[in-house]
Amino acid sequence: MIQSTRLKFEQTNEYVQKALQEAQLSEEVLVSTDIEASLNRLNNGIFKIAVVAPFSAGKSTFINSLLGFDLLSTSILVETAAITTVKYAESPRAEINYNDGSQEIVENIADLFEFKKEIKRYTAVNRNGDDFKVEDAISHVDIYWPIDLCKNGVEIVDTPGLFAQYEKHSGITSNILKSVNAVIFIMDPTTVGEVNFMKVIREYVENAKRTTMDNSDKHIFFVVNKIDQYPETEVEKAYTELRKVLEGVVTAPKIFKVSSYFGFMTKMYEDGHITINDLRRDENIKFVDDEGFPVSGRAINDADVPTIQRISNIQSVYDSLGIYFEEKNGYLISEVFQKLNRAIELEMDTLTKRLQLEEKRYKDQSGELKEKAEKLNTYFKKEISTLKMKIEEIIEYNLNDLSSRKSIMSKLRQLFHSDAADTVEDVRKEFNAEWRKSKRNITKNNADDVLEKYFNIIDLKIENIKQQYHQMSFNIISKTLVSTVHQCEELIQELEENFKRHFENEFDIEQSSISFFNFDELIEELSQEIEKLFKGNSSSEIYEDIDGNLVKMKSNNTRFERKKGVVNFFKSWFGKEERITIFELDDFVADISKEVDYALDTLQEELHDALRSAHKHISTNLDNDIIDMLNSQLIKGRLEQFGQWQTKQLTLLFNETKVSKESFKELKTLSINKCEKLEELLNHNRSAFENINHLEMEVL
Structure with a gap:
């Protein structure tokens, strides 16, 4: 549906540009309606979707399922450390933007595996001990790839994980929320319900709400992920818990139960990147068919792919994003058409007035x-x-x-x-x-x-x-x-x-x-x-790190005493007494x-x-x-x-x-003809507006 709206934008721009060329409006009318500014907003608007999740909630797999391509690393050993934005371009490349203002470009890597391996060095913390501190050196990374979803200004923003072991990551994620148009929170069913987790989620949601000047929550979406890995009862419990936590915070929470992996694999299959045998060999692809029979391995056939995709429920997330996108940006189409029509009406009024004035001047004999x-x-x-x-x-x-x-x-x-x-x-x-x-x-x-x-x-x-x-x-x-x-x-x-x-x-x-x-x-x-x-106003770090003093405080509040008892008393004569550690917790x-x-x-x-x-x-x-x-x-x-x-x-x-009689007649004919053409154009504009607004297309 996002692509559908973008197509409407393209057709609107194409139609209006053609109509303006045909109408030949005066400069004063064009400037007064400021239609060029509206066309610029229509053509150059960016729609950023940020994806936020704790580590291992399946964030990268979810993004890959949206993209329909295995672009971001899904390794259990890595954690996103730098803001990574996926954008559209015909030729794949990555732009590495450092905190000192310098930039490095990675391109001309034909093999996807090598490209991902190279990009991972700049976007992730490797839990196997890579010494390169991404968050200290890199501001953000932009990946350009020929992906249909990202055409026409749609950008997917991969953020550092919540509850990361690297304290800068939370600040990075919090700041990026201020500059995006939509936020998707991804959750594992097992984490929903944990007191601290839900407390942090509430604060992040409040943070996301504050990014809109009207404190709206329409741009916030929630995904309970990995439904293919957990019993239905556990997924439903997580869904219910999340709704309860969001009461009073989000008006009508948009929560989706999703299998990002199922969605990703079926999209890869549909686009020809993998075969049916790849799905059969995948031990993670298991499901129950419409008749209640478990299906996996060799039993999977082409006809099962729509079922696997339906189970993934990715399409529902995509459709909901599309509805919000159209609600948020659809006014641009009507704004452009309204300005076009008003400009044409003003031009017709100008022509009519000019003709009347010329007629007055033609007939005037006194110079009055x-x-x-x-x-x-x-x-x-x-x-x-x-x-x-x-x-x-x-x-x-x-x-x-x-x-x-x-x-x-x-x-x-x-x-x-x-x-x-x-x-x-x-x-x-x-x-x-x-x-x-x-x-x-x-x-x-x-x-x-x-x-x-x-x-x-x-x-x-x-x-x-x-x-x-x-x-x-x-x-x-x-x-x-x-x-x-x-x-x-x-x-x-x-x-x-x-x-x-x-x-x-x-x-x-x-x-x-x-x-x-x-x-x-x-x-x-x-x-x-x-x-x-x-x-997009960024904030500075706001608290002192107390961790460094904990060891000293533990030591100051730990004392040793001789263990009581007669036996230990005699042991003390030989220097072998037992001592016990007493930790003063209150102190x-x-x-x-x-x-x-x-x-x-x-x-x-x-x-x-x-x-x-x-x-x-x-x-x-x-x-x-x-x-x-x-x-x-x-x-x-x-x-x-x-x-x-x-x-x-x-x-x-x-x-x-004064104009001659013949010139006046010619001017009159031209003015009337142009007004008639402009009137026809007005009528055509109305039908074009209706046709564009009712445009539908297939999207995933």
Whole structure:
């Protein structure tokens, strides 16, 4: 279905480009509707799908099943360490991007096995002891491969695993969630239900929700994987547990029970990469047919492949992604067609008005028409100039004026100085409460594990706080911008109405009701642009590592005493007494708690500093990018083009030379013919829009 939507995009672009060429619209009309920007969004949009999972949950196999190709390593010995993104290209290659800004390209490797082996060096931690530290050296890896799914801007992002033994991996994964369009969480049935696992999953889900400015969860998907390896009762139990955990976090969780391996193998078979005998020899391919008989080995035949694929349930995940993709991006098609139709209607209005003006000029004997046109043009230019200044004042006052409590800048300052401080205090209390729960489970031998889990949760919570701050800032900016545009809309509509009234009074030509402006489009475009400013902000590491002090704390809280008893007493005479080790657990926990408290103090300061940096970053963007963008879109992109469009009509009347009777007739015929063609094109546009929207195609 993703491919179906992309095909609709391609056909829309092809049709609209052809229609624009046929319509031959004036520059003022094209610029005012900004149809090129909409076509650019339609053609160059990227749809990133991130796949997140604990180690060994079958993440790479799942991605390979989506891709329909054995591209990513599925070895039990390796763990993804660098963000790896699969993109489309005709010629296979990989781009290795290092943290120092340098890049290395791997290409011209004909053998897939050798290519995968080479790529694994840059994307994975090898549990057999490879000394190359991927996460320290490499920023991200982009793999380009001729895979149909990734055509037209679809990208699959393989993230480092959750609960990895390498602490940087969680931060890498948390950060990438901010820049993707959809997130798929992969889980093994045996891990669902574990208290700490589900606690972390909830935090990651909250983190993923915060990546959308409306806090939506429609882009989040869940997969209970490996259903071919577990009894149905265990899979159902995991499914039920997951739904329970997600209650109150996700509105209507999209959970799929999947066999990534079955999906991958059947796709490989369908595409001719393996044969039916490969499926027969595979000991992992076992299933129960529709009649309840177990099938494996030689009993598998070609007719069983659809059954194996149906059991895999990969198609359901793919379809659900496609539905979300169309919901998220389908508006682009209607937006382009709406702009095309409005541009054609404006062009028809321009042609009609020009013909009427030419007719007036042709019949005018007194020269009075020219005088009226010059007078009206002077009036109009003055009104446009006055309105531009008013709009600039409104924008400055509503966005940047600190003397106004209603301005965006004042509200952002209030958000930081009041709400941010309260948030930091509240989150410290939450961290303390979380530690009180965690420390109850500490023993001499598991302290490092308890600390790792605790700070993993804290790390995610802090990321959520940062994203929440961004969301609140975005909402402040977005609401005020909408209000600002509506204020300007009233003034511009008043100008349009005044000009139409003056035009009708002076020239006795009825004006069209078509407006040069579409403010709903403007608000949508501004919202899209502003949201980009809030996406993809990375965070720094946020907690102190206490592990290094654990050995010392264990030693400080361990003492040795002589074993009680008469026999041991006599042994002591000969220096052979038995001694017992006493570990002061309470003191040990108290020492750790002091370290944690110190770390939380540091965290609290760093969180406040992070929010201050975010406030500064947002304020700078407001002062520069957002105000410039609003002025550009509203004044230069709309108002000035409107002025040029109207002036162009009036200047027709300035020319002293009258058209001849024959020339006027020719102009009239051409104008009428073009309007008729444009009317036909409008009707054709409507049917083309319907046809494209109802387009269906086979996808996997």
